[in-house]
Amino acid sequence: MNAESLKAIVMLLVTAAANVANVCGYAFDMGTAYNVVFSVASVVLVALVWWKNQNVTEAAQRAQEYLDELKKGGADGEPE
Numbered sequence: 838m839n840a841e842s843l844k845a846i847v848m849l850l851v852t853a854a855a856n857v858a859n860v861c862g863y864a865f866d867m868g869t870a871y872n873v874v875f876s877v878a879s880v881v882l883v884a885l886v887w888w889k890n891q892n893v894t895e896a897a898q899r900a901q902e903y904l905d906e907l908k909k910g911g912a913d914g915e916p917e
Contacts, residue, residue, distance in 0.1 A: 847874060 851874050855865040892898045 847878070 848871065851870050852867065855867055855870055858865045892901045
């Protein structure tokens with residue numbers, strides 16, 4: 838799934854949610870809804886990418902140290 842497909846699916850879901858909200862008597866501005874959804878998605882994705890690319894946990898830090906040692910040729914004696 839590419840970015841355009843994901844965007845189309847999200848827009849469809851937001852539109853459906855807005856229609857349901859309107860039926861239930863809540864006023865809903867679609868432009869604001871899209872901005873809120875994509876802003877929240879952006880924050881979540883930035884946090885996820887940061888978490889995945891950082892050695893946050895102790896286990897990840899140890900794994901990075903081991904990887905660095907392997908790249909130097911220290912763990913198995915052979916450089917990469």
